[in-house]
Amino acid sequence: MLDSLFRPRSVAVIGASTKDLSIGNRVIKNLIDFGFTGAVYPVNPSADEVRGIKAYKSILDCPDDIDVVHMVIPAKFVPQAVEDCGQKGVKHIIINSGGFSETGSEGAAIEKDFLARAQRYGIRILGPNCQGIINSDAAIRAYCNFTFTKPDPGFISIVALSGGVAEVVHQAFAQMGVGTRIYASNGNAVDVSIPEILRYLGDDDGTRVIVTYVEGLRDPANFMRTAAAVAARKPILAMKAGRTREGAKAAASHTGGLAKEDIATDLIFKKAGILSFRDEGHLIQAAAAFATQPIPKGNRVGIITNTGGPAVIATDVLVGAGCTLPLLSETTRAFLKATLYPEASVGNPVDVLATGTAQHYRACMDVMMQDDSFDCVFINFVTPFFVDNESIAREIVAVNQQRRKPMVCNLMTDKQQWSGVVNILRDGGVPCYPLPGEAARAMAALVQYHVLRSREKEAVQRFSDVKPDKARKIVDKARSTGRNSLAAAEVYGILDAYRIPVAKWRLAATPAEAAAAAAKIGFPVVVKADAASVVHKSDMGGVALNLSSASAVRNAVAQMRKAIIAPDLRFFVQKYLPDGLELIMGAKAEEGLGHAVVFGLGGIYVEVMQDVVFNLTPVSATEAREMLAAIKGAPLLQGVRGQKGVDQDRLTGILQRLSQLLTDLPEIQEMDLNPIKAFADKVFVVDARISIK
């Protein structure tokens, strides 16, 4: 569908200009300079030619079929120009001009107008208020864009609404000497969307890795679905900005959107299998590695170096990012001892010394490529004047081109003095970085993607021992009475329908009933006043903990009756569980995405520590286990200091049941299971709240 946008045979520019410093001129210059393989048609009512190319009065006069039209004309002329394009049978229009919805209601009306016309003719629109696209494929060389970065052909494609960041990223690749494939920035994105472009890049064989930047998602569900499908085939590396309140505000001010901090984007990235970055530099450096390197099969890195300190830095970064540095086998050590200089250090890192030769590097690389104990090879390479650095570079390239295991290189050199070395490594597809930390983080990203990709892909379990009808009835009844917040008995009824265990409870209307209920439940109990009209039960004396006798229960209820006057006042009697590990689960509806589910340690300490982890529904068994493992307090679940751990299988089951419940009841807006008490062999929800829409 987008093929003729990204691989056009002909490009016309409506608003082509003879003025050097205008976009209508620049786009034509860029097409020419970049060596566009198709035809270029300037459209200008008064000029005969633009940049030496014959110009036409109208798009209708162009003698050819037009795949892509650039529009660089004031907003108010766009609808008619779109109409003309429709007549002409144009396939795509890139609207570079601004002045549409980003400026207010008048512009929005024009946007609506031209979009309707385009749709009538089946024309696809990129933009408006956008940069356009670039395709560096030698068969195309389309620079349908007014920016200034002229990429070498490469394997990285870039897509973002924000032209500013897309261009920064693009520029960074160019300065690193890393080629790019397709570039697309679609501004207001009224028609061709980010997910649609992602899908196209997923199908594009020349794209090995996709880089994207977002400040928020227009259609999160569609984005997630598409990204997940694409990410299953090739890596997507993404960064989300506007993470701080101030950042979100800045994002809103330049996109005209609403300022809001969101956690959903991160969850979508995770769920879709997108590798997420918080630093655009790290993203760029990682992408350069993904462009040429295979994905490792594990996290075990071998380091080869000819200088000490930078290997220490690389080691710190790799280990800090979850990689390990296996020891060399005895045989390998003996072999390297005999091959390298006597003073060389044959550990991991292997230090071949500054005087180390190409043969020394080669021996180390061969050993690590052959040895199954290593998944990746990290090269530190400083270029001393007294060795044959170009030969070392050639050996690195030779091993890299075997594509057995991923390699990255911290090349510590003067790019001017040692341009030969730089060129050999670049042309040989070795990702090179000037700092050890950068190279190490790029390698760590490859490993992290391996971990992401090797996550068990399993169907989400649907429990059959549940009673969705019962839960549905409870929710429908509450909705029919216009209530947003459910009563405790309703909440527990829903949990019960999904077999989420709740500490034993009964409802009572009088002190005597409460005492009888307590006896059935077994002491100690807690008594809570329950009435739709009572919101802050505990503030009003409506909660009595740890009641150990019938008389204590009767007294507590009698006191509550005095303190709280409500016609629907009842008493909720529940088993009191003083021990157990306090946990929380919860959920919040995310528009179009289901629910964000939270899990964490409960209690006052952890309220302060905020040790929680999020996921999106539906939650699979693996994801539930990952959630348990992801909190900092995970050792408490497993048991520390000789204490027994808690029933983690039951907890993962509850998370999955909670997920099923939320999927069945999309009306649930917020849900809190807080606290949950977990024991070695059982788990109980002790308090819970649900609000519905």
Add this chain to the structure above:
Amino acid sequence: MLDSLFRPRSVAVIGASTKDLSIGNRVIKNLIDFGFTGAVYPVNPSADEVRGIKAYKSILDCPDDIDVVHMVIPAKFVPQAVEDCGQKGVKHIIINSGGFSETGSEGAAIEKDFLARAQRYGIRILGPNCQGIINSDAAIRAYCNFTFTKPDPGFISIVALSGGVAEVVHQAFAQMGVGTRIYASNGNAVDVSIPEILRYLGDDDGTRVIVTYVEGLRDPANFMRTAAAVAARKPILAMKAGRTREGAKAAASHTGGLAKEDIATDLIFKKAGILSFRDEGHLIQAAAAFATQPIPKGNRVGIITNTGGPAVIATDVLVGAGCTLPLLSETTRAFLKATLYPEASVGNPVDVLATGTAQHYRACMDVMMQDDSFDCVFINFVTPFFVDNESIAREIVAVNQQRRKPMVCNLMTDKQQWSGVVNILRDGGVPCYPLPGEAARAMAALVQYHVLRSREKEAVQRFSDVKPDKARKIVDKARSTGRNSLAAAEVYGILDAYRIPVAKWRLAATPAEAAAAAAKIGFPVVVKADAASVVHKSDMGGVALNLSSASAVRNAVAQMRKAIIAPDLRFFVQKYLPDGLELIMGAKAEEGLGHAVVFGLGGIYVEVMQDVVFNLTPVSATEAREMLAAIKGAPLLQGVRGQKGVDQDRLTGILQRLSQLLTDLPEIQEMDLNPIKAFADKVFVVDARISIK
């Protein structure tokens, strides 16, 4: 003292070589190429000239006084050559050769030999096994070094034992177009030390900022003392590597040192007022800002941008690092509204739009420089082809040269196409970065240094209500009996001497005595078996908590007597405090530095969360308060969820008393006050251990 090392008038090279790829040749080439302003004397027994310069058979034949000699000869010839230098009256020797202590005992003996000879003649040695020094001062141009980075003159000086990392950092500045001043890498550092060089750089007016890299410190106390004195006058930016166990191992393997993780280096950095970095890239980027920018007076940043997304990224990074983005005043907004394009966004960030002109940028900069609400100005500057970018660059430079407030610039450009812009900004001393995150982190580092520098410098309080003699006696007595671990009564005696409050306690020998003690203390109590021979009291049933009656105490003691057979068995009866916030304090001797002191939340949760903070003795009142504020659980100290906080004044007092105790008793190796129970109006140590040397 080091002046003639860093500003030599004459350099001789013993081991000067006619072979191009030898260090003995390269050093001479580097001196010539870099434009050394002094005389160069190759010393070679057989060559008449080296690189066109007359060579001498012996250092004794050189016709001039020699400030610096390079030695590039095998280790075994070095002692005699040093002897010759002594005869000649040479001031400094840079020994580039290796083969000394880093290779084993034989080399170590040679090292000892030449050092003794040098000292006899008053010659100072840099190295051996080192790169040497560089001084880019136009009056000197000394490249006494065999590396390949030729720096432009600048204001950053670099010093490190590790030549590998020093060179990487140096190279990075050169690639950024940032000049450097003095470079020194001293390898084995048998004589001229890092602290000595730091002191020299502190006195060097041309050095505005010092960059250093360490993997460990030879003489921590000296380093800290010197660094603190220097850092009081100019910024020191440092990175420590070998942070992970594996990294420490890698560091040990290339320095021949011992692998150990240390926390002391970080504490030394903090105590000395050194800005510490964990990422060499961040350090480099920050140094470039320190080189030309004034230190801000606060953390309030104004952002000016001509593109949206990159300003969002910068905002996230700045806010995440503790900066704030104040709003523009109404007057300012109105003024900018009238000055900028109508579509411009006059918030903070101010977006002048891609079409924004030099006048627009200037207006925004002037406003932020004048307005007292801003401490720093952050510029985002992409170079669209359709505006006069060089004029914008010139305005940025003009404002920068006022040096009113620090500025950094995220310059998003193609350095080749827009070399004019790049050069204007570089020559104008504007620190430029290609990525918004990099620029923002550099700015944040300026702000962090401001915070560091404005810490209250106060004398450490010495409490006069203490009894150091009493504590000294306890320690001396234990040492005289050869014990390393103190008995509970001794520990509490020491705490008592420093008026660190301990939960009431008494010692008892029999069940009856214990019951009587408990009655005096007040119930409930805890009873602990106490005997030098009993290490794992609690494992052997030697601890009984929460005893509420005399009979319970008697029974507990009787049982312990059965379970634990020890001639010196006594019973430690102490007030039981079931409530209160559980905290820990502790200390560990750090060779040459006093003690590292730790403070944190106690209990099982926090054992898992490891929410602790360290400092070095002596601890001032401000530092103690900073420690309390630095733990993640700090809100618990202040009080959360309506709970009362704890007595923080008393806690800071205890930390200071602990510090005084440790200073008076340097024999203490380790000390644990765990737990400490803190209440709204009091604090008690509940259990404590001390081990001595």
